[in-house]
Each structure stands twice: as structure tokens, then as C-alpha cells.
Amino acid sequence: MGAAIALQLADRPRHEGLIAALVLDSPVLNWAEVIKANCVQSGLPAAAGHLAIPWLTLAPLARTVGLPGRIPLRSFDWTSRAVELNTPTLILHGTRDDSVPIRLSQALRDARPELVELETFDAGYTLCWNADPDWWQNAVTAWLKVRIPR
Incomplete structure (x- = not known):
């Protein structure tokens, strides 16, 4: 961070x-690339990292997982x-x-x-x-x- x-x-x-x-x-x-790399590093399928990104970047999905709003990963x-x-x-x-x-x-x-x-x-x-x-x-x-x- x-x-x-x-x-x-x-x-x-x-x-x-x-x-x-x-x-x-x-x-x-x-951050998106690091999330994907860490999914693979953890033994998850490579697709898991791709699937995780919308849950952080799309407001409705982000709120579903307990975030107050979307995380603008592209700005990082x-x-x-x-x-x-x-x-x-x-x-x-x-x-x-x-x-x-x-x-x-x-x-x-x-x-x-x-x-x-x-x-x-x-x-x-x-x-x-x-x-x-x-x-x-x-x-x-x-x-x-x-x-x-x-």
C-alpha cells in the first residue's frame, strides 16, 4: 500500500x-496483476484472479462482499x-x-x-x-x- x-x-x-x-x-x-499472481501462487486456477477483480471494481458486487463501494483499481x-x-x-x-x-x-x-x-x-x-x-x-x-x- x-x-x-x-x-x-x-x-x-x-x-x-x-x-x-x-x-x-x-x-x-x-493491483489487478498482483491479485491474479497471488491467486496462482496460492494454488488457485489462473481464472480465479480474473474472477476476483469484478468483486472489487463493480459497486454492487463490492458492496455484496462488504466493501463500502468499488475500488478503482485502474487508478492504481x-x-x-x-x-x-x-x-x-x-x-x-x-x-x-x-x-x-x-x-x-x-x-x-x-x-x-x-x-x-x-x-x-x-x-x-x-x-x-x-x-x-x-x-x-x-x-x-x-x-x-x-x-x-x-
């Missing part, structure tokens, strides 16, 4: 000029909204992430190479720092020094 919140804030015109850069660790950049799909991203972004992602497919981070980097950098680690979901704290610290510090004036 951290990346989704950070990206939504950076996307708001009222925050223009306030957010100089983003550092995202194991970000969920496309930064792989499709890459052209709208205006904030320099460093993504840290583990190559062994079995919860959030690294291909989503790669897709955002590939769509916006002038704005998005990807640093990979031999790590699982949210374990980049744990895998190599020095490498993580150096990567983040060096990247921010170039982008954040003092």
Missing part, C-alpha cells in the same frame, strides 16, 4: 513541487499510467519476490527509463534491505544525492 499511496500523492496537482523523488521498495504497481495501475508519472522514481525490487511480480517494476522502468530506475536484489518480497543493507543504503543514498538538492 505504501507505493500506491506515494504514487497517488505525487500524482495530485496540489502536491506539485513538494515531492522531489520517490523511493519504492517492492511496489505494487498494478501505474504500468498503464506510466506516461502520467512525473516524479523521478527509484524502485528497489527482489528478484525472488513471489508476491509482487518484478515484471511490473521492469515494465514501469522500461516505459519511463528517463524517470524510473530499478535496482534489483537477490531477495523476496520487501526483503531487499534485509538481503544487503549496505547495498540498499548505498543505492538509495547515491540516487537521492543526485536528485535532491541540499
